[in-house]
Structures are given as structure tokens and as C-alpha cells.
Amino acid sequence: MDRDELLKNIAELKRKKNAVILAHSYQDEDVRLAADFVGDSLELSKKAAGTDADIIVFCGVDFMAESAKILSPDKKVLLPSREAACPMAGMADAEGLRELKKKHPGAVVITYINSPAEVKAESDCICTSSNAVKIVEHYKNKKIIFAPDKNLGAYCQALTGADMVIWNGWCYVHDEFSLGDIYIAKHEHPNCILLVHPEAPADVLEQADFIGSTTQIIKFVEENIEEMNESAGVIIGTEVEIAKMLQLRFPHKRIYPLADHAVCLQMKKTTLENLYNSLLNEEFEINVPEDVRIKAAAALNKMLELS
Numbered sequence: 001m002d003r004d005e006l007l008k009n010i011a012e013l014k015r016k017k018n019a020v021i022l023a024h025s026y027q028d029e030d031v032r033l034a035a036d037f038v039g040d041s042l043e044l045s046k047k048a049a050g051t052d053a054d055i056i057v058f059c060g061v062d063f064m065a066e067s068a069k070i071l072s073p074d075k076k077v078l079l080p081s082r083e084a085a086c087p088m089a090g091m092a093d094a095e096g097l098r099e100l101k102k103k104h105p106g107a108v109v110i111t112y113i114n115s116p117a118e119v120k121a122e123s124d125c126i127c128t129s130s131n132a133v134k135i136v137e138h139y140k141n142k143k144i145i146f147a148p149d150k151n152l153g154a155y156c157q158a159l160t161g162a163d164m165v166i167w168n169g170w171c172y173v174h175d176e177f178s179l180g181d182i183y184i185a186k187h188e189h190p191n192c193i194l195l196v197h198p199e200a201p202a203d204v205l206e207q208a209d210f211i212g213s214t215t216q217i218i219k220f221v222e223e224n225i226e227e228m229n230e231s232a233g234v235i236i237g238t239e240v241e242i243a244k245m246l247q248l249r250f251p252h253k254r255i256y257p258l259a260d261h262a263v264c265l266q267m268k269k270t271t272l273e274n275l276y277n278s279l280l281n282e283e284f285e286i287n288v289p290e291d292v293r294i295k296a297a298a299a300l301n302k303m304l305e306l307s
């Protein structure tokens with residue numbers, strides 16, 4: 001099947017099976033075209049919680065589909081590629097977190113949504129890159145254990161002054177941004193401002209004109225790019241898909257990725273072919289044990305309440 005046939009058949013299957021397709025913004029353009037909603041983890045978790053579809057197909061990575069299942073236990077949740085697993089989420093484990101909690105009794109556990117369900121279940125509140133600072137600010141009068149992203153944790157600590165124990169995890173896509181990348185990008189694209197995701201290291205964040213989640217970066221560009229004169233532009237310090245997507249929307253503007261190496265290979269495991277197969281065969285179903293789900297849902301709902 002070619003691209004148009006796949007898109008048509010996916011739309012038909014979706015209607016027939018009362019399914020909804022959610023796609024993270026790092027998915028490639030074809031997959032985004034097939035989706036009902038495109039967004040970041042927070043937006044998609046809210047969509048997952050609010051939909052009345054029987055099936056949720058999550059074009060993203062494992063922890064996102066798990067989060068959808070946690071919030072929508074009565075729906076069938078499908079992940080089109082079995083291999084779409086986030087390496088940062090894989091760096092956190094429930095046993096390690098329990099040990100840390102024993103060492104710091106009374107500490108509040110804030111866990112980034114990029115984590116396995118078992119780790120969420122050990123947490124008091126979840127956060128995303130959009131609301132992490134707000135959530136840490138809310139709990140800053142207590143000691144905080146933050147997992148698993150060390151860069152996002154350090155960023156929240158710097159902004160809030162909270163007393164934090166930070167897990168040593170990272171996203172290889174953002175952690176690999178360097179001052180060298182900034183030097184080259186600014187040299188190649190003069191007169192551009194730099195927008196960076198808070199999963200990047202502190203020395204990179206220090207050079208940014210704006211720091212925000214993918215949604216916040218997109219919003220910043222939407223609100224400001226038309227005002228910029230011809231010689232100005234933006235350099236986007238997150239997964240390359242965001243710069244590509246914005247360039248499609250604003251073809252007459254100067255929009256560049258900070259570095260071409262910023263590609264999340266796990267996000268790219270989803271294709272129109274496996275999305276079609278996922279709907280057709282109702283594969284690969286994501287389930288979360290009920291005792292884990294109940295505890296993880298409480299932490300996720302706490303985040304939704306504070307967001």
C-alpha cells in the first residue's frame with residue numbers, strides 16, 4: 001500500500017473500531033497526519049483521559065501508552081511498535097526508588113512522566129516538562145526526590161531553590177546537545193534566537209533565550225515568528241521533528257534545528273505500516289497490573305489537579 005492508501009485505510013479502521021489515534025510531536029509527518037491529536041505527554045495524557053473511544057492507539061513510546069492505560073483502564077491501549085521504548089524511562093526502577101525513599105523518609109517523590117508505571121506507582125506526583133517547575137514549586141517546602149531526568153531536575157532546582165535528591169537518568173537526544181552545537185548553529189544561522197528543551201544540560205540551557213517543553217517552544221514560535229524581520233529566526237534545541245514541523249507551518253521563516261543528531265530513534269519506530277497493522281490486528285496491547293495502576297493513577301491525577 002502506498003502512503004495515501006495507508007492513510008485512507010487507517011481512517012476507515014479507526015472509524016469502524018471507534019479508535020482514537022494520539023501522536024507525540026516527535027512522530028514523523030505521515031504519522032502525525034493519521035492522528036486525531038498531536039501533542040506532548042501532558043496534552044496527550046489529558047486527551048487519553050477524556051476520550052470516549054474504545055481503543056487508544058498511542059504513536060509514541062512505551063511509557064506514554066502505559067500512562068494512557070493508567071488513566072483509561074477500560075479502554076484497549078495499543079502501541080504500534082513493540083520496540084518503541086524510551087531509554088530514559090528504562091533508567092528508572094521501582095526497587096531503586098524504594099531504596100531512595102528509605103534513605104530520605106518523608107521526602108515527596110516527583111517523577112517525570114517519562115518513567116515506567118511501577119516507578120509512577122512509587123511516586124506522590126508526576127510531572128511533565130511543561131509543568132515540572134510548577135509541580136516542584138508546589139512541594140518546595142519539603143525535601144523532594146526527583147526521577148529520572150537529572151537535567152530537568154537540576155533545572156527545577158535552580159529555578160525554585162528546592163531541596164532535591166535527583167536521580168541520575170537522562171534523555172540521550174537532549175543530553176547530547178553541547179556548547180559546540182550552539183557555536184556551530186549560531187555561526188551558520190546568525191541573528192537567530194535559541195529555544196531549548198529543559199532535558200538539555202545546564203551549560204546549554206544557560207545559553208538559551210527561551211527554555212520550554214516542546215509545546216511551549218511551539219507556542220513561543222507561533223506567537224513570535226510573524227513579528228520577526230526577514231533576517232531574524234529561531235534555532236530549536238529539541239528533537240529535530242519540531243523544527244521540521246514548524247518550518248512546514250511557516251515556510252517563509254528561518255527555523256533551524258540546533259543539531260541534526262537530535263533524533264529520537266525510538267519515536268521513529270512508529271510508521272504508517274505498523275500503525276495500520278496495530279489497528280487491524282489490535283496489537284500490541286499495553287496492560288498495567290491493577291495494584292500498580294491504582295497507585296500510578298493517583299500520582300498522575302495529582303499532576304492533572306496541580307496543572
Ligand code: SF4
Pocket residue numbers: 061086087088089114171172173174239264265266267
Ligand atoms: S526524546 Fe528522549 S525522553 Fe523522549 S522518548 Fe526519546 S529518548 Fe525518551
